[in-house]
Amino acid sequence: MKKKFVSIMTLMSMLSVAVLSGCGKSNAGAKAGSAGELYVYNWGEYIDESVVEEFEKETGIKVVYDMFETNEEMYPVLEAGGVVYDVVCPSDYMIEKMIQNDMLAEIDFNNVPNIKNIDTKYMDMAKSFDPENKYAVPYTWGTVGILYNTSMVDDEITSWSDLWNPKYQGNILMQDSVRDAFMVGEKLLGYSMNTTDKAELEKVKEKLIEQKPLVQAYVIDQVRDKMIGGEAAIGVIYSGEMLYVQNEVANSGEDFELKYVIPKEGTNLWIDAWVIPKNAKNKENAEKWIDFLNRPEIAKKNFEYITYPTPNKAAFELLDKELQENTALFPTDDMLKNSEVFKYLGDEGDSLYNDLWKEVKGK
Numbered sequence: 001m002k003k004k005f006v007s008i009m010t011l012m013s014m015l016s017v018a019v020l021s022g023c024g025k026s027n028a029g030a031k032a033g034s035a036g037e038l039y040v041y042n043w044g045e046y047i048d049e050s051v052v053e054e055f056e057k058e059t060g061i062k063v064v065y066d067m068f069e070t071n072e073e074m075y076p077v078l079e080a081g082g083v084v085y086d087v088v089c090p091s092d093y094m095i096e097k098m099i100q101n102d103m104l105a106e107i108d109f110n111n112v113p114n115i116k117n118i119d120t121k122y123m124d125m126a127k128s129f130d131p132e133n134k135y136a137v138p139y140t141w142g143t144v145g146i147l148y149n150t151s152m153v154d155d156e157i158t159s160w161s162d163l164w165n166p167k168y169q170g171n172i173l174m175q176d177s178v179r180d181a182f183m184v185g186e187k188l189l190g191y192s193m194n195t196t197d198k199a200e201l202e203k204v205k206e207k208l209i210e211q212k213p214l215v216q217a218y219v220i221d222q223v224r225d226k227m228i229g230g231e232a233a234i235g236v237i238y239s240g241e242m243l244y245v246q247n248e249v250a251n252s253g254e255d256f257e258l259k260y261v262i263p264k265e266g267t268n269l270w271i272d273a274w275v276i277p278k279n280a281k282n283k284e285n286a287e288k289w290i291d292f293l294n295r296p297e298i299a300k301k302n303f304e305y306i307t308y309p310t311p312n313k314a315a316f317e318l319l320d321k322e323l324q325e326n327t328a329l330f331p332t333d334d335m336l337k338n339s340e341v342f343k344y345l346g347d348e349g350d351s352l353y354n355d356l357w358k359e360v361k362g363k
Contacts, residue, residue, distance in 0.1 A: 038285040040065045041074065041085040043272070046140075048305035055292050061285050069220070070177070078103060084279055087286035092271045093179070095136050096129035096344035104135045105276045111287035112137065114294035122311035126271055128341045136273035137290050140308040142239040143331060143339065144180060144268045147223070151256035152233035160188040160263045163234065164207075169214045173226060173235030176218035178357040179342060180268065181208060184236060187265040187338070194343040196352060205356045209363050218361070227258055240308030242328045260328040266338025271311070 044067045052063050066085070068074040071094040077083055078098070090098065098104050109115055115137060122138045130136045148157050152171065155162065163172055163184065175181055183193040185204035195201065216232055223235045228248045237260070245258050274293070276286045292298060299315035309329050310316060316324065327335060345353070 036060055036285075037062050037064065038087065038282055038289055039085045040289070041077075041088040042067060043089060044069060046089065046272075046306055046308075048302050051293070051298055051302060051305075054298070055289065058292075059285075059288060061288070063289075078277055081279060084281055085277055086280040086282040087274055087276055087289050089139055089272055089274055091342070092126075092129045092273075093342035093344045095273060095275055098275065099130060099135055100344065103278055105278045105280060105283060106134045107137065107276060107290070108283075108287060111284060112291045112294070114291045117294050117296060117299070117312050117314040119311055119313040119316075122271065125269070125341065126273060128343070129271075130273075136275050137294070138271050138273045138311040139293070140240065140306070141269070141271045141311050142309050142329075143262055143336070144175075144183065144236060144238055144270070145260050145262045145328075146234060147227055147237040147241075147245070147258055147260050148234040149227065149230065149232070149256050149258060152230075157234070157259075157261050158264050160184050160265055162263075163236070164211050164214065166214060168233050170216050171233035172211075172215050173223045173232045174211075174215050174218050175223070175236045176220050178353050180236065181218070181357065181360070182353060183268050183342075184208075187263065187267065190265070193268060193340050194345065196345055196349045198352065201352060201356055205360055208360045212360065212363055228252070230254065230256065238308075239328055239331075240306065242326075243307035262331060262335050262339075266336075266340070269336060269339040269341050271341065272308075 038061050040063055042065065052065065055061065056063055066083075068077070071091050074088065074090060075094060075097070078085065078088065079101075095104075118138055122141060123133055125141070126133060126136055126138055146157055146160075146162065153168070155165070162168075163174070174184070179193075182201070182204055185207045186193045186195060186200075189200070189203060189207060191197075191200045191204065217226075219226070223237045224241050224245055226232045227235055227237070228245055239260065239262075242260050249256065249258055274290045276283055280286055293302065294312060296312065296314035296318055299310050299312035300318045303310040303315060303319070307329075316330075324330065
């Protein structure tokens with residue numbers, strides 16, 4: 001969820017890609033259905049390109065690869081049906097919405113024997129949005145936390161309330177995402193991040209409006225780059241960015257560190273998973289894709305490239321001990337206390353959140 005977004009031209013040079021236009025449409029689906037093809041819809045920079053090449057070489061299946069930047073961009077493309085994809089990688093709450101709207105096909109796990117490599121705790125976690133584990137295979141997981149620059153922040157960061165500290169005015173980055181922004185306020189005020197109580201959400205809205213004069217920008221992928229460049233002191237970010245930002249700062253020769261903290265109030269514990277749309281033309285190829293990605297060595301290679309935590313237990317066991325013990329990536333159960341998985345709130349709930357978010361952004 002919320003990934004590093006590769007430049008389209010970079011990926012085009014590496015893959016046979018049907019590139020999305022700004023509105024999220026492409027010609028990919030027009031020819032779907034031919035034997036030996038697979039139409040993939042995934043987040044930007046969310047797979048090692050060599051893995052795609054290995055899959056094509058081994059199976060003879062031609063992969064056509066489109067990208068999206070948010071779940072909200074992806075969903076209407078699939079719902080409209082003008083572009084037909086065989087396998088897609090949405091996030092938890094969006095998968096729940098797709099299941100409720102009968103948009104997904106059940107996966108034939110006889111064709112995905114490597115499902116055995118997914119740690120059972122992540123399959124259990126996935127039941128929060130796929131109750132019978134019929135439709136989704138976890139691909140990555142992680143948390144949302146606070147990233148801060150040690151040369152610009154001299155306090156111990158422990159709470160979401162630190163994002164309301166006036167000493168960091170103009171140096172705070174918030175996620176430009178309604179659910180993620182509201183999650184921060186909800187956890188701070190002691191509410192569930194899945195609340196649809198209008199009185200609670202009004203209080204969260206007011207809290208976010210109160211914070212707004214302190215915020216430098218509401219961004220998504222730019223949090224990472226702004227923090228690496230020393231352009232902000234503190235920001236909300238996804239845990240999978242940690243290895244990337246640490247390596248970038250270390251290689252830059254800068255004399256500061258970027259540290260990641262899961263606030264004490266709890267956070268969003270999220271899962272992205274592979275699903276197969278009900279109108280997929282190449283379902284068996286999609287199942288081959290999912291199975292291939294769950295081979296331990298392939299899942300390890302993907303983790304090393306995208307740096308988001310893997311739910312693949314067999315791949316985790318192949319990692320260096322230093323990585324296995326990195327609690328920013330693989331937090332302890334105690335660190336995840338009070339954390340939740342996003343739920344789909346229904347059309348009425350979505351509308352309520354969106355209306356309140358517009359009020360925050362409009363102030």
